[in-house]
Amino acid sequence: MTPAATVEERATRGEPAAPPSPVRHRKTFAPLVLLAPALALFIAFMAIPIGYALWLSAQGLRIKDEGIFGIRGEVFVGFANYRQILSDGEFWAGFLRLAAYGLIAVPLTLGLALLFALLIDHGSARFKRFSRTAIFLPYAIPAVVASLMWGFMYLPSTSPFSHLTEAWGLGTIPFLDGNAIYPSMANIAIWGGVGFNMIIIYTSLRGIPAELCDAARIDGCTEWQIAWRIKVPLVAPALVLTGLFALIGTLQVYGEPTMLAPMTTEISQTWVPLMQIYRDGFIRDDLPMAAAGSVILAVGTLVVSLILLKATQRRTSGGMR
Amino acid sequence: MYRRIRARAVALMGAAAFLAGCSGGQAEDGVVTLDYWCWSQSMSEKVEAFNEAHPDIQVRHTDAGGGGDSSTKLLTASRAGNAPDVSCVEYQTIPAMVVSDVLADISEYTGPVEDAFSPETWQTTRFDGQVYGIPQDVGPMVMLYNQRRFDELGLEVPRTWEEFAEVAADVRERDPSSYLATFGPTEFGNFAGLAQQAGASWWSVEDRQWTVGIDDEPTLRVAEYWQGLIDQDLIMPEPLLTPEWNNRVNQGEILTWPSALWAPGVLFGVAERQAGDWAIAPLPHWEGGSQDVALQGGTALTVTKNSEHPREAAEFAMWMNTDETAYTMQIAAGQYPAAIAGQQAAAQGPPPELMANQEDYWQVATEAAANTVSGITWGPNVNTASDAFGDAMTAAVRDGTGLPRAIRGTQDTVVGEMERVGFDVVE
Numbered sequence: 090m091t092p093a094a095t096v097e098e099r100a101t102r103g104e105p106a107a108p109p110s111p112v113r114h115r116k117t118f119a120p121l122v123l124l125a126p127a128l129a130l131f132i133a134f135m136a137i138p139i140g141y142a143l144w145l146s147a148q149g150l151r152i153k154d155e156g157i158f159g160i161r162g163e164v165f166v167g168f169a170n171y172r173q174i175l176s177d178g179e180f181w182a183g184f185l186r187l188a189a190y191g192l193i194a195v196p197l198t199l200g201l202a203l204l205f206a207l208l209i210d211h212g213s214a215r216f217k218r219f220s221r222t223a224i225f226l227p228y229a230i231p232a233v234v235a236s237l238m239w240g241f242m243y244l245p246s247t248s249p250f251s252h253l254t255e256a257w258g259l260g261t262i263p264f265l266d267g268n269a270i271y272p273s274m275a276n277i278a279i280w281g282g283v284g285f286n287m288i289i290i291y292t293s294l295r296g297i298p299a300e301l302c303d304a305a306r307i308d309g310c311t312e313w314q315i316a317w318r319i320k321v322p323l324v325a326p327a328l329v330l331t332g333l334f335a336l337i338g339t340l341q342v343y344g345e346p347t348m349l350a351p352m353t354t355e356i357s358q359t360w361v362p363l364m365q366i367y368r369d370g371f372i373r374d375d376l377p378m379a380a381a382g383s384v385i386l387a388v389g390t391l392v393v394s395l396i397l398l399k400a401t402q403r404r405t406s407g408g409m410r
Numbered sequence: 411m412y413r414r415i416r417a418r419a420v421a422l423m424g425a426a427a428f429l430a431g432c433s434g435g436q437a438e439d440g441v442v443t444l445d446y447w448c449w450s451q452s453m454s455e456k457v458e459a460f461n462e463a464h465p466d467i468q469v470r471h472t473d474a475g476g477g478g479d480s481s482t483k484l485l486t487a488s489r490a491g492n493a494p495d496v497s498c499v500e501y502q503t504i505p506a507m508v509v510s511d512v513l514a515d516i517s518e519y520t521g522p523v524e525d526a527f528s529p530e531t532w533q534t535t536r537f538d539g540q541v542y543g544i545p546q547d548v549g550p551m552v553m554l555y556n557q558r559r560f561d562e563l564g565l566e567v568p569r570t571w572e573e574f575a576e577v578a579a580d581v582r583e584r585d586p587s588s589y590l591a592t593f594g595p596t597e598f599g600n601f602a603g604l605a606q607q608a609g610a611s612w613w614s615v616e617d618r619q620w621t622v623g624i625d626d627e628p629t630l631r632v633a634e635y636w637q638g639l640i641d642q643d644l645i646m647p648e649p650l651l652t653p654e655w656n657n658r659v660n661q662g663e664i665l666t667w668p669s670a671l672w673a674p675g676v677l678f679g680v681a682e683r684q685a686g687d688w689a690i691a692p693l694p695h696w697e698g699g700s701q702d703v704a705l706q707g708g709t710a711l712t713v714t715k716n717s718e719h720p721r722e723a724a725e726f727a728m729w730m731n732t733d734e735t736a737y738t739m740q741i742a743a744g745q746y747p748a749a750i751a752g753q754q755a756a757a758q759g760p761p762p763e764l765m766a767n768q769e770d771y772w773q774v775a776t777e778a779a780a781n782t783v784s785g786i787t788w789g790p791n792v793n794t795a796s797d798a799f800g801d802a803m804t805a806a807v808r809d810g811t812g813l814p815r816a817i818r819g820t821q822d823t824v825v826g827e828m829e830r831v832g833f834d835v836v837e
Contacts, residue, residue, distance in 0.1 A: 161511070244653055354647075
């Protein structure tokens with residue numbers, strides 16, 4: 090056998106199986122080929138932008154002595170942007186506002202979604218398809234449109250509710266003043282979000298074997314007990330999923346306050362973290378600062394999501410057993 | 411409000427601008443193609459007229475959104491190296507654009523239009539002999555008032571701010587559902603104009619050394635004046651041009667709007683039914699003070715550093731704002747031209763629809779334009795100032811902490827940012 094003999098030659102000559110190296114080569118190559126499209130997309134649209142954001146957040150626009158006013162140019166500033174934004178009370182106040190809003194919006198959205206899902210899933214429910222569509226419909230309306238619509242319903246001189254209360258001599262309802270802004274804004278999110286969450290929970294409910302409920306009924310369970318003791322624990326994973334979505338959604342609230350801002354003095358340019366990031370990037374023309382804010386928000390979201398998953402993991406799997 | 415909706419489309423527009431930028435430049439037949447961004451209404455017709463008159467320069471017009479959006483996109487596009495050749499920029503944003511290295515100095519081309527604008531108008535785009543734009547429209551401040559309601563309530567038009575406060579009290583007494591005016595806490599340009607009228611100088615620069623006077627004595631005096639009116643419930647502190655405000659205007663519950671010569675068109679869009687009811691009067695002045703008023707708003711056509719054809723771009727910008735065909739169209743669309751000849755032509759025409767019954771409309775307007783405060787410099791971070799001002803004033807109105815304190819807070823934010831960025835700010 091000459092050193093130049095190829096695998097094919099050896100195979101045709103009936104020589105023993107080729108050394109393992111080409112096989113190993115094929116083994117490592119195939120997954121790469123199969124992964125390539127996803128990997129390319131991931132690198133192009135996730136890894137590179139994230140890397141760019143990280144790099145950008147360490148830059149700063151500083152003045153160079155040129156021209157009549159000076160010229161702004163990018164220079165490396167290390168963690169200066171992070172220091173600035175982490176010491177900015179407004180940024181943290183934004184998270185506090187998010188918390189107040191989230192404490193109203195998230196439990197109510199999930200609670201109502203679960204309630205509606207259970208009601209529709211109930212054997213004797215009527216008009217199932219209609220109810221499902223009617224509850225889901227608001228989800229199809231973009232947040233911008235929903236916020237504008239609700240905004241009109243909140244403003245004293247255009248609000249039908251205030252119109253009624255005024256006719257009864259009770260004055261207008263201050264939907265957009267003081268702390269009322271939190272429930273008013275949460276209401277928009279709840280109105281839009283219940284349907285989506287309901288569908289997820291409902292789908293999960295449909296997956297519960299009918300025998301389980303039948304067995305419970307034979308054992309003398311009331312419908313209420315079936316719902317509470319059997320269905321809810323079994324859809325717990327769906328609840329965790331919707332809870333996670335709701336949490337991430339809360340951290341990324343932007344559309345509703347932005348749309349309501351011109352209608353009330355209650356909402357500042359920095360009312361929630363994303364609004365501040367937008368302002369830094371596009372109103373103050375300070376993209377590096379916006380990048381730093383985004384990185385902090387993303388890391389925060391990741392940490393909170395992991396804590397939620399960790400905390401619920403034990404309970405949900407415990408419920409399954 | 412639409413500004414914010416549009417903000418979401420920034421990314422999309424960026425992509426569009428990128429595509430547009432790829433295909434600019436000079437064709438083989440010697441025709442120069444220019445890209446042009448502007449949001450005003452009469453733009454398409456004016457551009458068409460220019461293209462017809464200039465076979466060797468063809469301009470493609472894009473509406474990239476109102477003042478704020480357009481400047482955001484211009485900055486982004488400029489960094490990417492594909493800004494349009496010519497773009498509309500609001501006067502107050504021009505220094506910021508110069509600092510961001512977006513705009514080109516076109517002073518070598520602007521000799522022919524040297525005398526087309528008043529020195530006060532030139533001060534908005536010319537710094538130290540360098541020209542960064544051709545002024546398009548100006549907004550000398552005037553007071554719009556609902557004449558029908560004034561007559562109904564038997565009110566006199568106030569000539570001074572002292573009288574303005576008295577009339578405000580009369581309004582509350584004679585019709586408790588109405589207010590003489592609204593104080594918009596986010597109306598940065600408006601408040602800047604009121605402060606300038608009182609003698610404020612918010613920014614000045616010499617040898618790249620900046621002085622910031624947002625909390626100077628005249629500004630604080632104006633802030634105290636409005637705070638007094640708010641405290642006594644004589645005016646309504648509320649955002650302007652919201653559905654709520656528009657509704658009140660339509661009900662005849664807001665009697666004046668101290669603003670500028672572009673306002674009749676805006677208000678007509680809000681309260682079409684009140685056409686003919688309104689009139690303009692000179693903006694009230696301070697007793698014993700000068701009768702001069704500030705300019706509020708207004709835009710210039712600027713040439714970008716990205717442009718490969720600055721000569722043609724400058725020629726286009728000059729034609730658009732000094733040619734008779736152009737300003738005739740501009741006047742028809744309800745703008746008040748920056749060019750002296752345009753202003754004279756406007757004065758020959760009928761008043762805007764909202765003021766259809768006011769015979770001396772143009773007399774009042776021309777007088778306001780002739781008495782403008784000179785020597786106004788905008789800062790390199792007006793966007794930060796405007797934004798900090800809006801938030802601070804809104805909080806002050808909401809929490810009752812007082813407008814003067816908000817003004818001081820704005821000063822601190824603006825100076826703080828300028829120092830952080832590396833400007834030389836002197837006390």
